[in-house]
Amino acid sequence: MAYIVPRPELTFKEKAYLPSILNGLKITFGHFKKMMRGETKVTMQYPEERWDAELPEHYRGAPTLVKDEHDRERCVACQLCEFICPPRAITIKPMEIPADDKFAKVEKRPAEFEIDMIRCIYCGMCEEVCPEQAIFLRKDYAITGITRAEMVHDKAKLYELGGVFKGLVHKWNPEK
Amino acid sequence: MSTETAAPVQMINVQIDGVWLQFPKGTRVIEACRQAEKLIPHYCYHPKLTSPGNCRMCLVELGSPKMTPDRKPIIGADGKPEIGWIPRPQISCAQDVSEGMGIRTNSPMVLESRKGVMEFLLINHPLDCPICDQAGECKLQEFSVDHGNASSRFLERKVKKPKSVELGPRVTLDAERCILCTRCIRFMKEVANDDVLGIVDRGTFNSIAAHPDRILDHNYSLNTVDICPVGALTSSDFRFKMRVWFLKDTSTVDVNCGTGSNITISSRENVIYRITPRDNEAVNGCWLPDSHRLNFKFVSSPARLTAPEVRPQLGDEKPSWQQALNLAAEALKRNAGRVAIIASGRATNEELFLVKRLATILNANVDILPRTGDADGMLIAADRNPNTTGAKLLGVATGQLAQIVAGVKDGSISALIALGEDATKAGLTEEDLAKLDTIIAADILPNKTTPHADILLPAAAWCEKRGSMINLKDRIQRLNRAVVAPGGARDDWEILRDLILAINGSNGLHNIDDVFKAMAQETPALAGLTLSRIGDLGVDITIP
Numbered sequence: 001m002a003y004i005v006p007r008p009e010l011t012f013k014e015k016a017y018l019p020s021i022l023n024g025l026k027i028t029f030g031h032f033k034k035m036m037r038g039e040t041k042v043t044m045q046y047p048e049e050r051w052d053a054e055l056p057e058h059y060r061g062a063p064t065l066v067k068d069e070h071d072r073e074r075c076v077a078c079q080l081c082e083f084i085c086p087p088r089a090i091t092i093k094p095m096e097i098p099a100d101d102k103f104a105k106v107e108k109r110p111a112e113f114e115i116d117m118i119r120c121i122y123c124g125m126c127e128e129v130c131p132e133q134a135i136f137l138r139k140d141y142a143i144t145g146i147t148r149a150e151m152v153h154d155k156a157k158l159y160e161l162g163g164v165f166k167g168l169v170h171k172w173n174p175e176k
Numbered sequence: 177m178s179t180e181t182a183a184p185v186q187m188i189n190v191q192i193d194g195v196w197l198q199f200p201k202g203t204r205v206i207e208a209c210r211q212a213e214k215l216i217p218h219y220c221y222h223p224k225l226t227s228p229g230n231c232r233m234c235l236v237e238l239g240s241p242k243m244t245p246d247r248k249p250i251i252g253a254d255g256k257p258e259i260g261w262i263p264r265p266q267i268s269c270a271q272d273v274s275e276g277m278g279i280r281t282n283s284p285m286v287l288e289s290r291k292g293v294m295e296f297l298l299i300n301h302p303l304d305c306p307i308c309d310q311a312g313e314c315k316l317q318e319f320s321v322d323h324g325n326a327s328s329r330f331l332e333r334k335v336k337k338p339k340s341v342e343l344g345p346r347v348t349l350d351a352e353r354c355i356l357c358t359r360c361i362r363f364m365k366e367v368a369n370d371d372v373l374g375i376v377d378r379g380t381f382n383s384i385a386a387h388p389d390r391i392l393d394h395n396y397s398l399n400t401v402d403i404c405p406v407g408a409l410t411s412s413d414f415r416f417k418m419r420v421w422f423l424k425d426t427s428t429v430d431v432n433c434g435t436g437s438n439i440t441i442s443s444r445e446n447v448i449y450r451i452t453p454r455d456n457e458a459v460n461g462c463w464l465p466d467s468h469r470l471n472f473k474f475v476s477s478p479a480r481l482t483a484p485e486v487r488p489q490l491g492d493e494k495p496s497w498q499q500a501l502n503l504a505a506e507a508l509k510r511n512a513g514r515v516a517i518i519a520s521g522r523a524t525n526e527e528l529f530l531v532k533r534l535a536t537i538l539n540a541n542v543d544i545l546p547r548t549g550d551a552d553g554m555l556i557a558a559d560r561n562p563n564t565t566g567a568k569l570l571g572v573a574t575g576q577l578a579q580i581v582a583g584v585k586d587g588s589i590s591a592l593i594a595l596g597e598d599a600t601k602a603g604l605t606e607e608d609l610a611k612l613d614t615i616i617a618a619d620i621l622p623n624k625t626t627p628h629a630d631i632l633l634p635a636a637a638w639c640e641k642r643g644s645m646i647n648l649k650d651r652i653q654r655l656n657r658a659v660v661a662p663g664g665a666r667d668d669w670e671i672l673r674d675l676i677l678a679i680n681g682s683n684g685l686h687n688i689d690d691v692f693k694a695m696a697q698e699t700p701a702l703a704g705l706t707l708s709r710i711g712d713l714g715v716d717i718t719i720p
Contacts, residue, residue: 076307077416078311079419083421094416107307131306132306
């Protein structure tokens with residue numbers, strides 16, 4: 001069905017255009033003046049200046065692995081994050097903890113844990129699904145590299161970024 | 177005149193959740209409910225084993241018909257007997273159905289009882305699902321979702337039991353996860369006839385253990401892992417290798433002996449992680465010997481042949497498939513009338529059918545290499561070739577092996593085709609092989625014949641191809657592809673088809689279904705069958 005768009009009736013002033021242009025120029029010159037006096041500042045000089053201090057608590061940066069206060073790898077290689085990861089960025093190879101290890105009771109840990117940061121979409125599903133509270137999205141956002149291989153974070157790199165988390169799960173403490 | 181017929185099975189009227197149904201006499205209550213599509217959660221009950229009734233998970237409400245003082249059932253308004261319900265829940269796994277029995281599988285009392293039982297079962301359970309290999313196929317997890325509590329009311333310390341105990345060379349026990357259903361004990365006693373497992377210690381410290389002087393080293397020990405409803409018994413081979421939810425299951429058939437046990441291959445990203453038995457009452461029930469299920473490591477061997485090779489004086493160092501097959505065809509034509517084929521009893525019917533065609537074209541002697549071992553009286557047959565019956569049916573197993581060997585030794589045979597078999601195992605020495613004009617070998621791994629091969633063709637392993645095999649009880653069963661053959665290796669039937677093509681021109685066979693169709697047309701025993709009609713469970717055929 002045809003629909004006729006009603007056109008607005010323009011006044012003489014509107015038809016002349018010039019007043020609108022002048023109005024626009026007035027706004028532009030206003031901003032220009034403020035800029036020249038240093039009253040507004042719109043550009044942050046990244047990377048010299050950073051916004052890091054203002055990052056919100058829930059900011060989702062690079063996923064990392066953490067150790068607990070006993071220096072135990074929290075990850076038990078259950079591979080739920082590998083399963084849930086929407087872009088399939090995570091690859092885990094599990095291993096049995098040798099019987100003479102301090103944490104032999106835990107039985108299992110990752111032999112290899114790789115997150116392909118080219119694939120990662122920072123969605124935080126891995127953190128949400130982790131039953132051992134071993135993987136956390138930290139505030140690192142500037143993940144760069146010159147090769148694809150460099151962009152794959154291996155286990156060592158993930159623990160380096162993650163550090164130590166205290167408290168939370170006490171499942172593996174000796175008294176329990 | 178006497179007519180001998182089996183006694184008619186007495187049918188019994190049973191009411192399940194208000195619906196009257198009929199079951200044959202002797203049906204367990206839990207089985208009747210399963211047939212009525214009412215799933216009763218259970219741990220200790222297994223259809224192949226006795227029922228000790230110790231897990232208490234299968235509680236239902238039972239009732240029997242109300243009787244008048246003269247022992248006549250009271251008939252209700254609907255014309256059916258009125259049921260008097262037992263005021264306590266009863267286990268359904270240790271009782272047979274009886275006339276007029278009433279069963280309630282989801283009444284409030286039943287649901288409340290299951291919840292109570294679940295809570296007790298989880299009191300000492302370590303809840304280490306992120307580590308446990310059973311997670312994902314664990315009955316405790318599944319019924320916990322249906323009937324469990326979100327949090328435990330148990331405040332005391334959990335009982336510590338031994339973890340990671342090696343019960344035998346292939347089975348590892350985690351006693352903390354065990355719910356003491358005794359399925360493993362009953363399996364070893366009743367099915368494997370090796371009463372090696374039992375329960376030790378008292379009360380809450382009860383745990384499964386092997387007899388002090390024994391280990392669980394029976395060749396059927398891994399079946400205890402299959403039937404363990406929780407993660408207490410785990411396969412040492414599969415332990416911590418891969419989570420089960422990543423695995424892709426392929427239904428196929430075991431090829432380690434003539435029984436043709438039905439199996440499921442679990443693989444992920446082209447790597448096989450485990451093999452488990454697949455239920456088929458006509459073949460293997462639900463069991464599988466350990467020796468058969470662990471024999472898959474060679475498939476991912478780094479030594480696998482991945483590209484066709486020809487002897488340097490014949491042509492390119494890295495020939496294409498077509499070049500290699502053309503060279504093979506030339507050599508076979510040159511030696512026409514003096515060719516012998518050693519085929520394999522491990523080949524599928526489709527491959528053997530093409531072998532027979534090739535033999536007819538070349539007028540060649542053909543036979544398979546016999547492979548025997550000891551039968552164990554259970555699932556392992558003495559004939560270790562999985563498809564001897566098929567080879568006989570298709571005219572490949574001719575019994576001419578001795579003639580072939582003699583022919584090679586006296587020089588009347590100058591070209592040998594070895595398909596998936598090592599010719600030295602037939603009685604030929606490497607010197608015999610060295611003096612032949614041409615050896616064409618198609619195999620998956622190097623063996624003593626392959627270094628002598630003039631043309632070496634990489635083939636596919638049993639789990640890398642489709643096809644059919646006929647077991648010793650004349651049941652035709654289907655193989656399916658679980659993983660892809662490495663590199664340039666090809667299905668054996670494709671190699672044979674292309675070889676026939678190179679010798680003889682077109683044959684109209686384009687895919688494996690065409691081969692089966694052609695085979696079924698020429699073989700009366702297979703008339704009317706197709707690969708898809710064989711289905712997952714196989715079909716019994718009549719071999720004249």
